[in-house]
Amino acid sequence: MASETKGNWWIWKVFWILLFITAFEVALGIIKPSFLVDTILLGTKLINHVFIILTIIKAAYIINQFMHLGHEKVTLKWTILLPALILVPYLLFILLNEGLYTYLKI
Amino acid sequence: MDEVLDEALVKDHKPAWKGGDQPYEASYGKLMMWFFLITDTLTFSAFLAAYGFSRFKYPDIWPNPEDVFSHFPFLHGEHPLLFVALMTFILIMSSVTMVLAVNYGHKMQKKKVILWLSLTIVGGAIFLGSQAWEWGHFIHGDKGGINTQTEHVVHIAEGEKLSSVYALMGADGHDGNHHHYTVDQVITSLEANPQYNIRKANRMYLTNEDAITYLRENASEVLLGANLKNNEYGHPLFADYFFFITGFHGFHVFSGVILLIIILINVIKGTYERRGHYEMVEKVGLYWHFVDLVWVFVFTFFYLV
Numbered sequence: 001m002a003s004e005t006k007g008n009w010w011i012w013k014v015f016w017i018l019l020f021i022t023a024f025e026v027a028l029g030i031i032k033p034s035f036l037v038d039t040i041l042l043g044t045k046l047i048n049h050v051f052i053i054l055t056i057i058k059a060a061y062i063i064n065q066f067m068h069l070g071h072e073k074v075t076l077k078w079t080i081l082l083p084a085l086i087l088v089p090y091l092l093f094i095l096l097n098e099g100l101y102t103y104l105k106i
Numbered sequence: 107m108d109e110v111l112d113e114a115l116v117k118d119h120k121p122a123w124k125g126g127d128q129p130y131e132a133s134y135g136k137l138m139m140w141f142f143l144i145t146d147t148l149t150f151s152a153f154l155a156a157y158g159f160s161r162f163k164y165p166d167i168w169p170n171p172e173d174v175f176s177h178f179p180f181l182h183g184e185h186p187l188l189f190v191a192l193m194t195f196i197l198i199m200s201s202v203t204m205v206l207a208v209n210y211g212h213k214m215q216k217k218k219v220i221l222w223l224s225l226t227i228v229g230g231a232i233f234l235g236s237q238a239w240e241w242g243h244f245i246h247g248d249k250g251g252i253n254t255q256t257e258h259v260v261h262i263a264e265g266e267k268l269s270s271v272y273a274l275m276g277a278d279g280h281d282g283n284h285h286h287y288t289v290d291q292v293i294t295s296l297e298a299n300p301q302y303n304i305r306k307a308n309r310m311y312l313t314n315e316d317a318i319t320y321l322r323e324n325a326s327e328v329l330l331g332a333n334l335k336n337n338e339y340g341h342p343l344f345a346d347y348f349f350f351i352t353g354f355h356g357f358h359v360f361s362g363v364i365l366l367i368i369i370l371i372n373v374i375k376g377t378y379e380r381r382g383h384y385e386m387v388e389k390v391g392l393y394w395h396f397v398d399l400v401w402v403f404v405f406t407f408f409y410l411v
Contacts, residue, residue: 003258008206008209009271011202011206011209012202012254014202015198015202019195019198022191022194022195022198023191023406025406025410026187026188029172029186029187029409029410030186031189035309043181044411048349048410048411050273051410052406054406055403055405055406058402059399060400062201062308062398062399062402063395063399066201066204066205066300066398067392067395067399071128071129072131072132073130073132075129075130076131076132076137076140077132079130080140080143083144083148084144084147084151087148087153088148091148091151091152091157092155095156095158095159096155096158096159096162098159099158099159099160099161099296102159102162102163103162103163103165
């Protein structure tokens with residue numbers, strides 16, 4: 001068992017990062033800056049891209065630090081990450097693409 | 107026959123994987139938890155992708171999340187996002203207490219593991235309570251809506267600002283009574299109160315006269331609250347996804363709380379102390395962080411985007 005002797009400071013560091021990102025997201029969601037809302041990129045508002053990027057950063061911190069995947073063996077990391085990294089974007093591509101062509105004009 | 111069985115039993119009692127045989131340098135149990143979490147990742151991805159599909163199919167009439175989730179317990183007025191932000195904070199906080207429990211487990215400090223595990227359970231319970239409040243509010247409804255034959259839910263407005271069916275009918279939606287209105291009653295009220303009008307499903311505001319004409323031609327029923335068949339917020343699929351995705355996530359949190367209670371009892375009994383390691387806490391911790399991870403995505407795609 002890899003029982004590190006390091007203290008708890010890293011846990012609180014990750015906590016503050018996650019909290020800060022969440023607070024930033026909520027502030028953006030309430031203020032809705034017009035240049036982020038009115039700019040459309042790849043079929044959706046720019047603000048949604050910002051939300052998605054921030055969410056992926058949060059997810060990376062949770063997986064790497066809290067779930068400790070960053071400290072596992074390289075082979076284990078890829079065994080766990082690859083299926084998700086291949087299948088999830090594929091699923092999203094198929095469904096969102098089909099969603100676009102079933103789009104019903106009101 | 108018995109000898110064969112005995113031999114098998116003896117074999118089974120040996121540790122299946124020892125040092126050299128651990129290709130991933132992780133125990134069997136931890137690896138299987140990870141594999142389960144991968145399958146669960148794909149399940150939740152499918153739910154959220156399906157949600158995205160429906161949203162891309164009905165982009166003009168899909169409800170704005172900030173019009174739907176705009177309330178905070180004990181506070182009046184509109185507070186979009188604040189309550190879900192609090193729920194997110196509670197879940198992140200409970201993830202932190204979970205890591206602390208795992209960390210003290212590595213150091214074999216039983217009392218600290220008990221403390222932080224208990225706090226994690228409290229966090230999980232508060233989250234579940236918040237979700238129950240959120241569901242209650244969602245089911246009861248807030249502003250009411252009027253369904254049309256094409257399932258385009260329209261809302262009562264005052265000028266260019268959303269109002270509610272209750273305001274139009276001069277009632278209090280939260281007085282505890284069961285309200286029911288017909289389309290004719292709403293149209294009569296619109297005729298009597300010309301300051302009210304409607305916002306169509308595609309967020310276009312109509313004038314009072316146009317609103318009355320539109321409702322006479324299209325309206326099918328007045329919707330108050332939400333169920334699986336229809337809801338006051340917008341397209342029926344919106345409530346279906348809400349109940350299904352947050353419900354499935356809530357079920358995960360609930361299962362997590364049960365697992366945490368079981369391992370807390372084991373920690374108190376000293377089971378892991380005798381076993382020589384607190385790996386079970388670590389495995390349940392993985393599950394608990396995963397539940398937090400899923401919520402991060404649900405928060406983004408259901409409430410923010």
